[in-house]
Amino acid sequence: MIIVGAGLSGLLTAWRCLDVNPDLSIEIIEASDRIAGDHTWSFNLTDVAENLRDWIKPFIAYRWDSYDVKFPKRERTLDIVYCTGNSDTLRACVQPHIESGRLKLRLKTSVETLGPDHVVLKGGEKLRAKCVLDARGFEPNDDVFLGYQKFVGHVIKTKTPHGLKRPIIMDATVEQLGGYRFVYCLPYSETELLVEDTYYTDGPELRSQVVDARIKDYIRDRLGVDHYELVRREKGVLPITLAVDETYGTDVSMEKTEAVRLGMTGGYYHAVTGYSLPEAVKSANVVCDMIAKHKPDFGPAVRHEMAYHRVDHYHEEKFLRLLNRMLFRAAKPERRYAVLERFYGLSEGIVERFYRNRLSKKDKLRILSGKPPVPVTKALYNFSEKAFISRESSKRDSAQ
Numbered sequence: 220m221i222i223v224g225a226g227l228s229g230l231l232t233a234w235r236c237l238d239v240n241p242d243l244s245i246e247i248i249e250a251s252d253r254i255a256g257d258h259t260w261s262f263n264l265t266d267v268a269e270n271l272r273d274w275i276k277p278f279i280a281y282r283w284d285s286y287d288v289k290f291p292k293r294e295r296t297l298d299i300v301y302c303t304g305n306s307d308t309l310r311a312c313v314q315p316h317i318e319s320g321r322l323k324l325r326l327k328t329s330v331e332t333l334g335p336d337h338v339v340l341k342g343g344e345k346l347r348a349k350c351v352l353d354a355r356g357f358e359p360n361d362d363v364f365l366g367y368q369k370f371v372g373h374v375i376k377t378k379t380p381h382g383l384k385r386p387i388i389m390d391a392t393v394e395q396l397g398g399y400r401f402v403y404c405l406p407y408s409e410t411e412l413l414v415e416d417t418y419y420t421d422g423p424e425l426r427s428q429v430v431d432a433r434i435k436d437y438i439r440d441r442l443g444v445d446h447y448e449l450v451r452r453e454k455g456v457l458p459i460t461l462a463v464d465e466t467y468g469t470d471v472s473m474e475k476t477e478a479v480r481l482g483m484t485g486g487y488y489h490a491v492t493g494y495s496l497p498e499a500v501k502s503a504n505v506v507c508d509m510i511a512k513h514k515p516d517f518g519p520a521v522r523h524e525m526a527y528h529r530v531d532h533y534h535e536e537k538f539l540r541l542l543n544r545m546l547f548r549a550a551k552p553e554r555r556y557a558v559l560e561r562f563y564g565l566s567e568g569i570v571e572r573f574y575r576n577r578l579s580k581k582d583k584l585r586i587l588s589g590k591p592p593v594p595v596t597k598a599l600y601n602f603s604e605k606a607f608i609s610r611e612s613s614k615r616d617s618a619q
């Protein structure tokens with residue numbers, strides 16, 4: 220098997236498949252000079268299926284038993300286990316397979332084109348495999364309509380203990396600027412802290428220097444920390460899916476013509492948060508199961524199962540896309556926080572199932588019922604995904 224892209228989804232899939240299938244070998248092709256990049260990836264432990272929680276443990280670098288959210292009219296602690304893994308722990312997870320020779324790395328090598336059973340490298344060399352997995356990261360697509368989550372994060376080392384006992388997943392008591400804005404804080408240790416300033420806005424532009432200054436203000440004014448050193452900075456622009464064209468979302472014919480997609484390039488992220496770790500774990504396990512059941516000629520089974528996995532994902536995210544349309548199109552930008560403020564008044568079970576994308580019909584009704592935090596006429600106008608796509612496509616056509 221060949222995997223293109225040694226990022227989160229490519230490496231999690233390699234790790235899972237090699238752990239479970241002792242006869243398998245994988246070649247992973249990565250454009251940069253090292254695997255796993257320089258990242259942190261956070262998730263609720265309950266986002267990961269129970270039978271995979273023990274397996275994912277070595278990836279977890281930090282774990283907290285609860286976290287806080289803060290809004291102008293609501294503060295709450297949720298007893299949901301929150302975890303963070305990073306590039307070092309991900310590299311350590313695959314290291315035994317690299318040492319055994321079953322995971323071969325080709326670094327500083329860019330793949331130009333790829334198909335279900337072959338890749339062509341920049342320079343023209345063609346490699347064949349039983350199955351090719353495309354894990355090259357996010358690519359925009361005309362059939363997918365987006366808003367954006369943008370952020371800048373500072374990891375700081377404080378001179379004295381900063382005093383934060385657990386993560387603040389959303390502090391939306393900050394000034395709302397151009398969309399839903401919140402600050403996210405992860406206390407890695409008594410003196411190490413990630414502080415991230417996040418914006419849910421319509422466009423992908425990020426004025427990161429302006430945001431840097433706001434983070435400094437937050438650290439000084441809200442956390443009361445004056446003396447610290449900046450040890451790492453990260454920034455990101457993540458897609459938030461408002462609508463997906465149904466013909467594209469349910470197309471299974473790609474299994475014949477394209478490599479199997481993993482991670483962000485396959486649209487495998489939570490529509491509301493843009494986070495992809497839980498979906499990457501899920502897909503890794505689907506690929507792994509198909510290899511275990513159909514070896515040695517597992518290629519067709521992996522392609523077939525993943526084609527339907529993609530369609531399932533399209534259907535499972537329908538409700539989340541509706542919520543995004545309410546957030547981005549029904550709510551006024553400066554009032555978007557009210558949608559989340561109301562959501563965090565619901566039961567912990569609903570919050571957990573929302574992030575895991577396992578909401579029941581009753582949960583969905585509970586989320587939509589009661590006094591809406593957005594104007595009803597605007598909510599109804601944006602309800603139908605099909606009508607939304609038709610309007611957005613016309614707008615896009617007339618702008619071109």
Ligand SMILES: Cc1cc2nc3c(=O)[nH]c(=O)nc-3n(C[C@H](O)[C@H](O)[C@H](O)COP(=O)(O)OP(=O)(O)OC[C@H]3O[C@@H](n4cnc5c(N)ncnc54)[C@H](O)[C@@H]3O)c2cc1C
Pocket residue numbers: 223224225226227228229248249250251255256258259260261262328329330331354355356357453454455456457481482483484493494495496497
């Ligand atoms: C700053 C930041 C923070 C994030 N935090 C979280 C988080 O806390 N939790 C979470 O769940 N999600 C998070 N995400 C979102 C998402 O999970 C990550 O972007 C994740 O890394 C996506 O995984 P991936 O495998 O799809 O792509 P990537 O991890 O980006 O990997 C793609 C890999 O493919 C390689 N590549 C690309 N093109 C080629 C080519 N032509 N040939 C060979 N190699 C190629 C790239 O060099 C890269 O190594 C974050 C994203 C960002 C940007």
